[in-house]
Amino acid sequence: xxxxxxxxxxxxxVSIEKLTQKYHKILISSENIELGFQLFRDVFMFTNKRxxxxxxxxxxxxKNEYLSLPYKSISRxxxxxxxxxxxxxxxxxxxxxxxxxxxxxxxxxxIDIYEVQKFLADKVM
Numbered sequence: 001x002x003x004x005x006x007x008x009x010x011x012x013x014v015s016i017e018k019l020t021q022k023y024h025k026i027l028i029s030s031e032n033i034e035l036g037f038q039l040f041r042d043v044f045m046f047t048n049k050r051x052x053x054x055x056x057x058x059x060x061x062x063k064n065e066y067l068s069l070p071y072k073s074i075s076r077x078x079x080x081x082x083x084x085x086x087x088x089x090x091x092x093x094x095x096x097x098x099x100x101x102x103x104x105x106x107x108x109x110x111i112d113i114y115e116v117q118k119f120l121a122d123k124v125m
Contacts, residue, residue, distance in 0.1 A: 089113035
C-alpha cells in the first residue's frame with residue numbers, strides 16, 4: 001500500500017532517526033527534525049526552526065535541491081481533509097507576498113493530518 005500511495009502522490013511518514021541520519025549535514029546547530037514525510041523520492045521535514053523540502057533530481061537521484069522556509073515566512077496555510085471517495089488529505093502553504101500556495105502536499109489516510117496542521121500552527125502562530 002505504501003508504494004501505491006507514493007505512486008498516487010500521497011506522502012507517508014518517515015522516522016526522525018532515518019531523516020536525521022541522512023540529512024544531518026543541512027541542519028544547523030541546535031536544529032532538530034521533529035516531523036518528516038516522503039513522497040516518492042522527495043522529502044519534506046519540519047524542524048524546530050524551519051520547513052525543509054528536498055527535491056531529488058535526475059535518474060540517479062544524486063542531485064538534490066534543498067528549499068528552506070523559515071516558519072516566519074509562512075503567511076497562511078489550509079487543510080483539506082480526506083473524504084469518502086477522495087482518499088487523500090491536502091496541506092497548502094502560502095509564503096509571505098504570494099497569492100497562490102507555494103507548497104501543496106497530499107497525505108494518505110494513515111497520516112493524522114490534524115496533527116500535522118496542529119504542529120504547523122504551533123510553529124507559525
